[in-house]
Amino acid sequence: DWQVPATAGHAPAAVVLFEPRTRTLISGDALWQDRLAIVFPELEDQPGFDDVARTLDRIEALDPALVVPGHGQPFTDVAGALRASRQRLAGFVAAPQRHRLHAARALVVYHLLSFRQLPHAELLNWIATTPIFVSALQCAGNPERAQALAQETLDRLVADGVVQDDGPLAADRQVRMAAPG
Incomplete structure (x- = not known):
């Protein structure tokens, strides 16, 4: 059975799909292998960066083995993708x-x-x-x-x-x- 966790950040009402038996995550725009999606709320002077951080934490807690992103190829280096996303997010928080x-x-x-x-x-x-x-x-x-x-x-x-x-x-x-x- 697929789970549908909320993953606000890129967009306020975003979700991902997670299948716990195979630990497959269909991440949409919540997690890409080596990039970070645009945080649309921030472009409209609404908070969004904290939601992205919480979404990355939520994805890490799911412990996916395979991620199928909305852009790019499927990948298995989830820790590396999370690290890259957090680093990019920190740069955006420091310099909006x-x-x-x-x-x-x-x-x-x-x-x-x-x-x-x-x-x-x-x-x-x-x-x-x-x-x-x-x-x-x-x-x-x-x-x-x-x-x-x-x-x-x-x-x-x-x-x-x-x-x-x-x-x-x-x-x-x-x-x-x-x-x-």
């Missing part, structure tokens, strides 16, 4: 703006992947006017700042090789997002 920049970068890449490619001006406008970006980049009520930060985000993604800029912008499907700085 770093989390906001990471979120902005990741959301741009996922948006580009869903459309395959977009004209530069269209993507810039999308970033500068989408509420989660305005919140993440802390530029509400300042459209000039929003446009500048949108352009800066795209410039960094191109410089890092995450986005190709040879006509319409396109995301590299092989990319692995790393937090900035």
Whole structure:
């Protein structure tokens, strides 16, 4: 019988699926092998980092042998994934703006992947006017700042090789997002 523990953090109402006999965890966005999901409540100035820490503790207590994440390949090094997630979380707690920049970068890449490619001006406008970006980049009520930060985000993604800029912008499907700085 599968258990369905609550695992708030990435999203307030998130859950994981755990099968105790085989110790299989379907973790969704609660645990990835070497990255940490965006903590959406924090982008809206709501607490979320403490929920992520509690979720990681809950996963550790379940003692899974196999994790099937929402992104990436299944893995068995659960202790290593928990350690990496806690380290990344500590960095985001210490520097919340770093989390906001990471979120902005990741959301741009996922948006580009869903459309395959977009004209530069269209993507810039999308970033500068989408509420989660305005919140993440802390530029509400300042459209000039929003446009500048949108352009800066795209410039960094191109410089890092995450986005190709040879006509319409396109995301590299092989990319692995790393937090900035």
